[in-house]
Amino acid sequence: MHHHRSSTKDTKPAKRNSSKGRVERSSVKKVNTAAISKQDRLNTLKQLRDAKKEEIWQKKRFGSEEDRALPPKVVCLVGFHTQADPLSLKRKILSLCGKGEEAAKLPPHCPAVASLPNWAQGPGMGKPRVILIDPPRTVFGVLDAAKCADVVLCVLGPTASLEEPAFDELGYKTLTALKAQGLPVTFGAIHGSDNAMNVSAKKQAEARKFVTRYFHSELGAETRLFPAGTDEETKTMLRALAAATPKELTWRAGRGYMMAHEAEYSPDGSLSLKGYVRGPGFRCCHLTHLTGHGDFVVEQISTLADPCPLGQGPGMEAEKVVDELGAQELDLERLQPYDPTMAEQTWPSIEEMEEQKKDASSKPRLKSKGVRKIPAPGASADGEEDANMGDPDQAEDGEAMADDDEGSEEGASVAPSGMAGTEDHWDVSSNMTMEVPTSEAVAAEKRRREVLLQRSAEELEFPDEVDTPLEVPARERFQRYRGLKSFRTSNWDPYEDLPVEYSRIWEFEAFASTAVA
Incomplete structure (x- = not known):
């Protein structure tokens, strides 16, 4: 085997503390700031700029001016079950902040301001403050308080099971309304009355699992839930509240x-x-x-x-x-005055009318064939020419109607009056023909009535659908409706079919520019 030896000549062993077995640490000397490298100085300046920028952003989120301290965070304690006790939790938080005497006398549904202790100090936020409010347990009361809140603290009861959820009926209704309105930063707390909390540790652990499951299924797995039964658990929750960054809600960003x-x-x-x-x-x-x-x-x-x-x-x-206020004039008119002309239909523009004229002139006009001009009895030749030259279309229409009248008189003398209906009491002579109905005509009329009955039933089930008629083409039935060359690229008037009440709403192109600074 090949073994590498140490190339250092100093083989003096390090001093160790015999009692703890640790290497003794040498004293830290004062750092010479003049000897700091250029890169270190740049990093230090960057950190200072980032800290200052974060402080400015925090003041903007809280709506504070730059020369004043940050306003306190508004924490709204909402109880979602009858076992939850938001008032008791609010008094407990105030007592941990050094306001025990005031907390004991504090009435319900009353906001209270407190400065959090040093152990709850957030990073780069200084000494944080909070406003605690427990709104009445009604839907509108909770919504009004949550509109001004920076943090919503959901207070749940200490017990839950498969038969009894952590949210009661009013709790689910309130939670649905809060989600529709828009929730700020959300936390959860498990806190109930003293009687509900005095159970065995085993039952508390089992119930806490159910409460956690219900809470995360409704508000997401990333939402933090804290037990708040003891003082240490409540302190952990307060540290999280102090370090939470408020969320900007768009619907209240432009209003004080x-x-x-x-x-x-x-x-x-x-x-x-x-x-x-x-x-x-x-x-x-x-x-x-x-x-x-x-x-x-x-x-x-x-x-x-x-x-x-x-x-x-x-x-x-x-x-x-x-x-x-002084001598400033206020416009107390909240709605625009009613304008009856807003209910009128929109007329086509001049360009559209000219295009229709061009289309009509370009198409050839169809004339009726086989119609002769018959002079009236007792009329002279000159009068005949004058009458025909005055309105030729009217003369043609009159002659056609005269022919129809003659045909109807002849048909009435031939067709019997008792054949106008069938054994099912259906009128098959509605098409103005007085001929004897055949079996094919009766069957066709039956099919037509069945289709109409079927469509009337579908009309009740699907009222927003329109079926085309049986005898008339769709282009003729719906010709009075305006067509678009392209649904995507054609001009669309957004104010065309709005109700009249919408005309009383004031409209601003840029509300932020219109408002007085």
């Missing part, structure tokens, strides 16, 4: 919104709302919608002291008026 913490009504008829403004913000020149009450005029917007301060922020200690 706020969850009001306090509301004061004055005798003069004005309502004062306090809270953290999110999104683009508000302006007095625009009407503001209050959920469940309607649209109102904003008289004044001012900044107030932060109810949960992180430090001395600029412009947050004293009250400062940002915007006032």
Whole structure:
């Protein structure tokens, strides 16, 4: 065997700690920043730029200005089962944040602001804050609170089985409505009342498997679910909430919104709302919608002291008026005035009418054959020529009708009146011929009636389908409908067949450009 020997001359063994068996670490000396290479300096500057960029993006996601601290995250605690207890979980989170006395007196469905402790600090976010809200367990109450939420915390009961799902009937209905509206960042928590949590460890483990299966089947396997029975489990959930990045929802990106913490009504008829403004913000020149009450005029917007301060922020200690209504004129007309002309049918354009004239002139006109001009009795030759020259088409039509009348009189004198119907009481003489019906005609009429009956039954089953008639070609039956040369490339008017109510909606080509900055 060939063996390679070490080429180093220093064979001094490394010092080891006899008690732990580890190599002793030498003390770290102060790094000389002047000796850092150029590549290291570039990497350091890149990391600083990325951190600053991430901070700016975070402020934009939260709807905060760059010179102020980030607003707190809005966490909406939604209970999806009668065994779940969102109020108890909210009080537990507040007690872990150092607000135990306030949490015990906190009424239900009331928002509460808290600053998370240092152990729940998110990466690059500073000291995070949260607003906890437990809406009433109704569909519309949950939807209104979730519209302003950054995180939806789904609270489930501690027990579940094949016979009893983790979501009750109202829970499934609420979850369907939330999915249709649009869910922000979602987490799950298993927390119930004290009586429901006091079961054996074996039963808790079995029930937790069912709860996890129901939760992941409805909200996806990537959605995290945390048990929140003990303080340590709740702390783990809080760390995940602090590190969560809010998701941008497109339907609320262009509008300012706020969850009001306090509301004061004055005798003069004005309502004062306090809270953290999110999104683009508000302006007095625009009407503001209050959920469940309607649209109102904003008289004044001012900044107030932060109810949960992180430090001395600029412009947050004293009250400062940002915007006032003043002499600005407001357009309180929410809908356009009704225009009765919008219900009229669209007329063809001049170009379309000219094309139709060209097509009609290019096609040869068919004339009737075998029609002679017979002078009326007692009329002179000159009068005959004048009458015929005045309207030749009318004369031809009149002569044709005269021939039909003569034929009908002759047919009436020959055909008996009792042969107009058959033994099945069907009228086979509806085609204006008074001849005696044959067996072939009766059979054809029966087939035609059967087809009509069959089509009437299909019409009830498929009302959106139209069948072509039996005797008339489809190009003649549907000739009054406008045809398109190409369904893909032809011009299509999107306002042609809309209801009249749609004309009262204001239309903007670029809403962001129209809005006042």
